[in-house]
Amino acid sequence: MKKRNKSIQVFEYEYLPVGEVFKDSHLKAFSKLNALHNDQYFDIRYKGIRFKNYVGVIQIDGLTVEILPKIDSNESDKKLWQSVLIEMLRTTKKLKVQKVGQANVTKQNIHLLDIYFEWFLNEMELLIRQGLIKQYYIQTSNVKALKGKLEFAGHIQKNLIHKERFYTSHQIYEKDHLIHQILSFALSIIENFSKGTYLYSKCKSVQLDFPEVKNIRINKTTFTRIKSSRKSAPYKAALEIARFIILNYAPNISSGDEKMLALLFDMNSLWEEYVLAKMKQEAVKREGTEVYGQSSKEFWQGITIRPDIVVKKKDLVFVIDTKWKNIQHFKPSTQDLRQMYVYNDYWESVQSLLLYPATETVSPEYRLFKDRTHHCAVGRLNLIENGKLKADIGKEILDWYL
Numbered sequence: 001m002k003k004r005n006k007s008i009q010v011f012e013y014e015y016l017p018v019g020e021v022f023k024d025s026h027l028k029a030f031s032k033l034n035a036l037h038n039d040q041y042f043d044i045r046y047k048g049i050r051f052k053n054y055v056g057v058i059q060i061d062g063l064t065v066e067i068l069p070k071i072d073s074n075e076s077d078k079k080l081w082q083s084v085l086i087e088m089l090r091t092t093k094k095l096k097v098q099k100v101g102q103a104n105v106t107k108q109n110i111h112l113l114d115i116y117f118e119w120f121l122n123e124m125e126l127l128i129r130q131g132l133i134k135q136y137y138i139q140t141s142n143v144k145a146l147k148g149k150l151e152f153a154g155h156i157q158k159n160l161i162h163k164e165r166f167y168t169s170h171q172i173y174e175k176d177h178l179i180h181q182i183l184s185f186a187l188s189i190i191e192n193f194s195k196g197t198y199l200y201s202k203c204k205s206v207q208l209d210f211p212e213v214k215n216i217r218i219n220k221t222t223f224t225r226i227k228s229s230r231k232s233a234p235y236k237a238a239l240e241i242a243r244f245i246i247l248n249y250a251p252n253i254s255s256g257d258e259k260m261l262a263l264l265f266d267m268n269s270l271w272e273e274y275v276l277a278k279m280k281q282e283a284v285k286r287e288g289t290e291v292y293g294q295s296s297k298e299f300w301q302g303i304t305i306r307p308d309i310v311v312k313k314k315d316l317v318f319v320i321d322t323k324w325k326n327i328q329h330f331k332p333s334t335q336d337l338r339q340m341y342v343y344n345d346y347w348e349s350v351q352s353l354l355l356y357p358a359t360e361t362v363s364p365e366y367r368l369f370k371d372r373t374h375h376c377a378v379g380r381l382n383l384i385e386n387g388k389l390k391a392d393i394g395k396e397i398l399d400w401y402l
Contacts, residue, residue: 007064007111009078012055012267017048021063029060029260033250041264053324055085056264057112059193066111069267071326071357071383080387086115087389092273094265095119112263116241117190117199123238124183124206132175132211133231140169175211178225179235184213186242189249193261218246271324272308275355275393279309282394288314289398297346307343307352311401318401319343320353327356332378344374352376355397357383364400 006021018027030049034041043050057066068081069088075081089095095115142158142165154167187207194200216222223243226232250260276293283291289311296306309320321340323332332354340352351366356378364377379400383390390396 006062007066009066009068009082009111010051011068011070011075011078011081012051012053013070015045015048015050016065022048022065023061023063025061026063030058033058033260033262036250041262053267054264055267055270056262058260058262058264059113060260064111064113067264069270069324071324072359080384082111084383084389086112088270088274089265091277092270094270113193113261114197114199116245116263117194117203120186120190120238120241120245121199121202121206123241124187124210127234127238128206128209130234132180133235134175134177140167142167176213178216178222179232179239180211181213181216182218182222182226182242182246183235183238184210185215185218186245189245189261192259220247268322268324271357272322275320275322275397276309278394279311279397280394282392282398283311286398295347299342299346305342305346307347310347310349311398313401317347317349318351318353319347319349320355320397322355325356326358327378327380328358337376340376341369341372344369344372344376350374351401353379353400355379355381357381359384361396 008016008021010016016022018024027044027047027049030042031044034044040052041054042052051067055067055069057064059065066082068078069085070081086095089112095112140154158167159165187203187210190199191203191207194203223239226239244263245261248261248263250262272293276291279291283289290313292310292312293308294306295310296304299305307319308322311318311320319340321336321343323336336354340354343349344352351374353364354376358380359382360380361382362378362380364379366375366377368375379397381393381396383393385391
């Protein structure tokens with residue numbers, strides 16, 4: 001069995017130089033990945049890379065690099081911030097840790113790829129136990145008995161000599177269909193990237209129980225061809241994970257013969273979604289309080305504006321914009337304040353809030369915009385309590401509006 005991959009854990013915005021573990025070949029592959037995504041993931045430096053605001057995991061050529069969030073330049077507890085990232089992904093429905101063996105999550109050197117792979121394999125085992133579905137599809141080929149529709153042009157071209165055959169388009173009812181072809185491709189990716197881990201034998205076992213299907217080219221449009229039905233409903237979770245794995249697989253970015261798999265998340269977006277999810281969980285407990293995300297309005301000539309979060313409490317409206325950076329004692333930028341002013345105006349909000357993560361909670365002190373009747377404030381929220389991600393931040397934020 002292939003030796004277990006080497007792994008590196010780094011924080012966002014950290015610099016990773018080429019060395020004994022992170023080699024020139026890795027740097028070259030990372031550079032190719034970055035170029036394919038408009039240089040948004042890293043800053044390429046001489047003999048190294050500096051990470052940006054994307055967190056997650058990248059695996060290539062025997063090396064796994066896990067990028068963790070942080071809010072403090074002195075941060076060093078990587079185990080804590082790995083658990084923070086996992087919990088944020090779980091809360092925002094990007095990961096279901098409860099579907100993964102909790103003992104495995106705490107193993108040494110376990111990273112996000114392992115967790116996603118195990119989640120997918122568990123879903124596959126469940127589908128196999130429940131019974132894999134068959135589907136109808138049209139196949140055009142030579143057959144020995146006339147069935148379906150005879151394709152005259154193809155029949156004449158292919159069967160001038162073989163008069164006993166018929167070139168037809170006919171229905172097939174079996175397990176070799178699009179859904180299973182997608183899942184099989186995801187399994188082959190996991191097989192390749194899990195070698196040397198505790199998941200490799202589990203993957204091989206699932207593959208043995210899975211039917212043989214055709215290999216097809218899969219891209220983003222392939223998933224739009226899947227037709228939802230009552231029979232395919234149990235496949236929903238497995239297909240969502242397969243889509244995530246397949247579309248983040250980069251077969252054309254290689255170091256030697258190795259392929260790359262990169263699961264990366266914009267930390268600004270993840271922080272916004274996490275805060276929104278926690279506030280919604282709390283709002284349902286409070287009569288007359290509603291929390292919305294993705295509320296947009298036209299601003300100018302078809303251009304829209306959208307605050308991250310809108311809170312409605314009886315007849316009052318509040319807007320919140322989340323910012324994943326620790327501003328400590330510094331003031332927010334003029335651009336951010338102008339943005340909050342516009343939100344107050346368009347949503348008729350009485351208070352707007354710029355919400356930042358922090359190492360210590362500082363409740364917002366609202367100040368009036370000059371010569372106006374609406375306010376703005378900065379809120380700093382401590383995320384860590386008793387060595388883990390604080391569970392009640394939704395309550396803490398909504399309590400500021402009482």
